Amino acid sequence: MKKSIIILLFLALAISIQTTAKASYYILTPIDDIRGSADNGGFTINDHRLHTVNFAYHVLSYLKFDLSDVDDSGICSAKLYLYEIDSGYTNRAETIELYAGSHDNWNEQTPFPQLPTTSGGYITRASYPANWYDWMTWDLSSYDFTQDLQDNYLTLILEINSGGLWNMTAWASSEYPDQSLSPYLQISTNAVPLPPSVILLLSGMGAIFVSKKKASR
Secondary structure, eight states: OHHHHHHHHHHHHHHHHHHHTTOEEEEEOOSEEEEEESSTTOEEEOSSEEEEEESSSEEEEEEEEEOTTSOTTOEEEEEEEEEEEEEESOSSOEEEEEEEESOOOOOTTOOGGGSOOEEEEEEEEEEEOSSOOSEEEEEOTTSOOHHHHHHTEEEEEEEEOOTTSOEEEEEEOTTOSSGGGOOEEEEEEOOOOOOHHHHHHHHHHHHHHHHHHHHTO
16 A cells, blocks of 8 residues: 555656646846837837827837747747836827737847838737826737747837827836836746656656565565
8 A cells, every 4th residue: 555655656746747847937128129100201219218109190119029048848928018107198098009020130220111010910909098107018828939939039019009099108118227117028938748758767766665665674
C-alpha cells in the first residue's frame, strides 16, 4: 500500500512539473512609438505623448514591440496598457480601436507615407468615459501572434472611433517624463510540457526508492 502511495506521489509531482514548466510572463515596453496623420500633407510627431484625434484632422498612434525574447510556445494572454494624460473636444465616451500594423519596417523617424497601415479589421476596442486620466487596457489575447513571433516584431495602431464626432485622447508615450506611466504590453505564454521521459524517470525513481526502502528492512 505504501509503495503504491509513494509511486503515485512521484507521478503527481511529474504531472505537476509538466503542466507548469516554462510558463513565462513578460512586460514589454515599445521600442518605437509615434503619432501621425495623413492630413495637412502628412506628418509625424515623436514626443512625450501619443494620441488619437478625430477632429478637423485625423491622427493615429503607432507602437512597435520586440518579441524576440518571447517564448514561441504560444501566447495565452496579451494586454496593452496606456495611461491617459489628456482628453479633449467633447465629454462623450471615448472608443479606441486597436489594429495590427501591415508591416514592422519603421521607426520614430519614418515619414508618414511609409508608416504601416491598419491590417484587416480591428483586433479589439476599448471604451472609457471622457476625462478618464487613468490606465486604459486593450485585451488582444484572441489575436494570432504566429507571424509576429516569427519575425520578432509586433506593430499596433490605435485609432479613435467616435462616429463622426470630434474627439481626442492622449496617452503618455515611452518618452514621457514619468516613466512609470510608459505604455507596456503584458504577455503570458503557455506552459511547455516536459518530455514524457521525465514522467517515466520520476515514476521510476519512486519505484527505486520503494525497492531500496524495502531492501533495507
